[in-house]
Amino acid sequence: MAKTKPKLHQSKNPIAENVRASNVALLQKHLATAVDITYQTKQAHWNVKGMNFIAVHKLFDELHEVTEEFVDTIAERLTALGGQAHGTVQAASENTVLEPYPLDLVNSEDHLRQLSEAYARWNAEVEKGIEEASESGDPLTEDLLTEVGRGLDKSLYFLESHFQS
Template identity: 50%
Template sequence: MHPTSHDLSKQVRQSVVGLLQDNLADGIDLVYQVKQAHWTLRGPNFIGLHELLDQLHEQVEDKVDLVAERISVLGGQAEGTVEASAGRSRLPKYPLDAVAIEDHVAALSKAFAAYAKNHRAAIDEASEAGDEATADLFTEIVRMADRALWFIEAHKPVG
């Protein structure tokens, strides 16, 4: 931990930094899962989903940045490389052979649902640790992830 005058105890900060690191890895993984779909999807209504994925990529990337910065604020060192994230991410592996829109929609639905679930659990953990600011950050991320999941699932066939 880096020295800081932050008023949270070192023990609380260390605990929360670990929690943030796990969620940072998930976010970095999700950023690249969204791009994988963006680059490779094919099928009817391609352009609408392709453009939506650009927007979702930006939104997730923004949240990743906030999580990494929160780690630094608390005196931690963000572990944001692809290698570090790949070893730590808790998201389902993305099917690299996916091409059809429905396959990408299914994979991204699972990924965003897991991302939201992990952050929802982190809200309680951060609160219990005594860091309401981090809990609030996780709440913000859940709102974004839930909305993204809704947008993605709207591309599933009805019925």
């Protein structure tokens, strides 16, 4: 099923309307995923148990704060291009690239592995998005996604370090 071209608000933004529209659609997917991963991370924060509880509990809270900033940054770029940000939980569940987070996880290792998978999956999609934004001629969206990618790389490093020696 083909996505319809988003209706844009009037703007004096110098980027061509077709480029803005394609990048609004691109950013909607990343906004949905940012909302999703923000609350997947919070789900882990609320429910983690185990010997390393406090360290992992705090890590998850820090990662939640990072992804929450991505939500705002992505939504603001999307609206600057003339789009309407779809940032509700319902919109996120329809447009995220992530798998649903298991609600029965307790063990810190299980949460760490699940979040590692989610962060890696989104990071791969961000890499594709950087390329799309570059090819479309929108250096600011490309730069925004590059910033998100750097943050995801760092977060993934923090998560995966628990399994490396």
